[in-house]
Amino acid sequence: MRRYEPAPAVRSLALYRGAHGDPTLDVQLVGNGDLRLLSIQRDGVWMYSEIDTIGWWTWHTVSHADLPRLVGDGGDVLEAVRAAVVAGGEDETDDGKRVSGITRRFVAWLDEHGVPWTQGSYDEHEP
Structure with a gap:
């Protein structure tokens, strides 16, 4: 677990918003590409963590050097991710299952292309 938020995005595309705006799932490009x-x-x-924890952040990151393997030169990688992962099954009946399903499809898509990824997390606390 990291003790600070990840770098901000320079471009972002919403893939999922829960019924009340929570949880959120976005695909993003960060400053280093x-x-x-x-x-x-x-x-x-x-209810499930330390009393001052107000958010759980989790992410999967792909190096900018590997992006051409996913979309070729000049392709829109955010739209390519959306096309690869948004369609879900009937078993994604709640927010948690929907987010997990999209995440699983993202990792499978990366694996199909032989693209390595890393995973990180951050527990957001009250200021």
Whole structure:
């Protein structure tokens, strides 16, 4: 677990928003050109963690050097991710299952292309 938030995105595309805006799942490009799939959950987090924890952030990151393997030169990687991962199954009946399903499809898509990825997390605390 990291003790600070990940770098901000320079471009972002929403892939999923829960019924009340929580959880969120976005695919993002960060300043160094890396691709990131970022999930943030805040609703009810305090019930399952330390009392001052207000959000769980998790992400998968792909190096900018590997992006041409996913979309070729000049392709829109955010739209390519959306096309590869958004369609879900009937078993994705709640927010948690939907976010997990999209994340699984993202990792499978990367693996199909032989693209390595890393995973990170951050527990957001009250200021």
